[in-house]
Amino acid sequence: ETGVTQSPTHLIKTRGQQVTLRCSSQSGHNTVSWYQQALGQGPQFIFQYYREEENGRGNFPPRFSGLQFPNYSSELNVNALELDDSALYLCASSLAMGRLSEQYFGPGTRLTVT
Amino acid sequence: DQQVKQNSPSLSVQEGRISILNCDYTNSMFDYFLWYKKYPAEGPTFLISISSIKDKNEDGRFTVFLNKSAKHLSLHIVPSQPGDSAVYFCAASWSAGANSKLTFGKGITLSVRP
Numbered sequence A: 001e002t003g004v005t006q007s008p009t010h011l012i013k014t015r016g017q018q019v020t021l022r023c024s025s026q027s028g029h030n031t032v033s034w035y036q037q038a039l040g041q042g043p044q045f046i047f048q049y050y051r052e053e054e055n056g057r058g059n060f061p062p063r064f065s066g067l068q069f070p071n072y073s074s075e076l077n078v079n080a081l082e083l084d085d086s087a088l089y090l091c092a093s094s095l096a097m098g099r100l101s102e103q104y105f106g107p108g109t110r111l112t113v114t
Numbered sequence B: 001d002q003q004v005k006q007n008s009p010s011l012s013v014q015e016g017r018i019s020i021l022n023c024d025y026t027n028s029m030f031d032y033f034l035w036y037k038k039y040p041a042e043g044p045t046f047l048i049s050i051s052s053i054k055d056k057n058e059d060g061r062f063t064v065f066l067n068k069s070a071k072h073l074s075l076h077i078v079p080s081q082p083g084d085s086a087v088y089f090c091a092a093s094w095s096a097g098a099n100s101k102l103t104f105g106k107g108i109t110l111s112v113r114p
Helices: none
Strands: A005-007 A010-013 A019-024 A031-037 A044-050 A053-057 A064-068 A074-078 A087-094 A109-113 B010-014 B019-025 B032-038 B045-051 B056-059 B062-067 B072-077 B086-093 B108-113
Touching: A005 A087, A010 A019, A019 A087, A019 A109, A031 A074, A044 A064, A074 A087, B010 B019, B019 B032, B019 B086, B019 B108, B032 B062, B045 B056, B045 B062, B045 B072, B072 B086
Parallel strands: A010 A109, B010 B108
Antiparallel strands: A005 A019, A019 A074, A031 A044, A031 A087, A044 A053, A064 A074, A087 A109, B019 B072, B032 B045, B032 B086, B056 B062, B062 B072, B086 B108
16 A cells, blocks of 8 residues: 655746646545645645545635546646745645545655745 | 644653643634644654544543633643654644645644653
């Protein structure tokens, strides 16, 4: 049973550019949630995907968008990058009918915007 | 507006002693609370949880206490071990279901001295 993996590990982008981050769910999990953790802060919920549809969204602008694929892997896309987008981006996978305590986080992608 | 607050950024304790990590919340709609542990370069890992209908939950060395009237919870680690040194996040949700979003505090860095 493989855990949650994320790629890339680190990324440096310039303000105004676009970025795509990737997440592979734990085997058998059909729901993916994305979180942003800024320096010195706790993770903040961006959105959740279930059955390839957005299933809840936090307080993030539309330039944050996502995709979920039939194999339940997921992408987070951020357009028009701003300096404040610099953060650790975490994804977490779970079973839709499961419990939060059975949600597993990946190691994250560290994004730096210069 | 921070709905989950961890007001102490750090805590240092001697090995073998008790560690007490505190967390306060403001949203009375929260019904389920979790503690996560995070090591550098890893994602948060679930530690222990408690439902709002309980006031205590115990799992080995870890006990979580919930005081609903005070909107306060605490994590007790007894005895503390050097391997417990990590960042601890308190998180809250409206339900225990995996389709719920987590609201995290900023985290507390625990250092356990040998």
